[in-house]
Amino acid sequence: MKAKGSRTPTAPATATPHREMRDRYRGTLIGLTVGNTLGLPVESWPRAAIRERFPRGLREIDPTEQRLPWDDDAAQTVILAEAILEHDTIHIADVAQRFVAWARTSGRGIGNLTARVIEALRDGKPPEEAARWVWERHGGRPAGNGAVMRCAPVAMRWPRASDRARLLEETERSAIVTHHDPRCAWSAYAINLALTSALDGRRMAVLEIEGELARAGADEHVLHAIREVSKNDLDHFQLDGTAIGFTLKAMQAGLWCLENGEDYEESIVRVIGAGGDTDTNAAVAGAVLGALHGDTSIPRRWVANIRDADRLTSLADQLLERTGI
Numbered sequence: 001m002k003a004k005g006s007r008t009p010t011a012p013a014t015a016t017p018h019r020e021m022r023d024r025y026r027g028t029l030i031g032l033t034v035g036n037t038l039g040l041p042v043e044s045w046p047r048a049a050i051r052e053r054f055p056r057g058l059r060e061i062d063p064t065e066q067r068l069p070w071d072d073d074a075a076q077t078v079i080l081a082e083a084i085l086e087h088d089t090i091h092i093a094d095v096a097q098r099f100v101a102w103a104r105t106s107g108r109g110i111g112n113l114t115a116r117v118i119e120a121l122r123d124g125k126p127p128e129e130a131a132r133w134v135w136e137r138h139g140g141r142p143a144g145n146g147a148v149m150r151c152a153p154v155a156m157r158w159p160r161a162s163d164r165a166r167l168l169e170e171t172e173r174s175a176i177v178t179h180h181d182p183r184c185a186w187s188a189y190a191i192n193l194a195l196t197s198a199l200d201g202r203r204m205a206v207l208e209i210e211g212e213l214a215r216a217g218a219d220e221h222v223l224h225a226i227r228e229v230s231k232n233d234l235d236h237f238q239l240d241g242t243a244i245g246f247t248l249k250a251m252q253a254g255l256w257c258l259e260n261g262e263d264y265e266e267s268i269v270r271v272i273g274a275g276g277d278t279d280t281n282a283a284v285a286g287a288v289l290g291a292l293h294g295d296t297s298i299p300r301r302w303v304a305n306i307r308d309a310d311r312l313t314s315l316a317d318q319l320l321e322r323t324g325i
Helices: 016-044 045-055 063-067 072-087 091-103 110-124 125-138 152-155 159-176 183-197 206-216 219-230 248-261 266-271 280-292 309-323
Strands: none
Touching: 016 045, 016 072, 016 183, 016 266, 016 280, 016 309, 045 152, 072 091, 072 152, 072 280, 072 309, 091 125, 091 159, 110 125, 125 266, 125 280, 152 159, 152 183, 152 309, 159 183, 183 206, 183 219, 183 248, 183 280, 206 248, 206 280, 219 248, 248 266, 248 280, 266 280
16 A cells, blocks of 8 residues: 555646657656665665564665765766766776765775775776776676666666667776676666667567567677566566675666566665665666656655655756757
């Protein structure tokens, strides 16, 4: 049962296409930040523990979040949005410098892999080499979800079908600042394809996304993870199992919502209830759901308890304006 008065009215049927697009753009950044923030208290919990503690699902954001800095998912998303708006591209050195500054002044929730790359940058590693150096030092294995969690502004800037080559290029650049493993860039590209369709008011079929990645050269591991979404329920992905924080798990949570998310609140609650890296899974899912259903679909009681919602709305509006749509 929803709390009465928890939502604002949905956009009227007479809303203009631009107004509807603006609602979806705002919903992407607000939805990401709300999902990120709502999932924080149970980060890394197994689903059984979450369901025991919250039988109806985790449904409230702590009001103290209004006074805290954004967690890393939202903070790095904002950094990418601001970098894109300033340069109309992603310069690896520029974004690396912004991440180093963020880590110095806040760094809340920073992931292990990103922290190691930032340490390498501080030690003088060139921005174009730091992520690869860290990845190789750890056996070429780390494929964390830090790139997929923050990729949404790339899709928001280059959403057209005619932008596909640019979307792939900029998505890869947004990832390799900190995440060298190719699976990280490919999973971010899959989510960005999902977002471009949602921002256009439709749902790209998951198997269509798999086909786009196959044609672009993605490896079979990534393609298999996408195909799994098309035929399984959320619990199948064992988000709370081994490899919590794996980039493909966050991707699967987001793509599952693309196919199955009919309601922002209930879908986010379900993703968080699946356990694992709940804040990041819900950030990715929240961006997709917000793009699908718009800002007006997100409970106002949640938006009221996140930090600087007006800044997120402004960034979304500027990204939409930059597209010229």
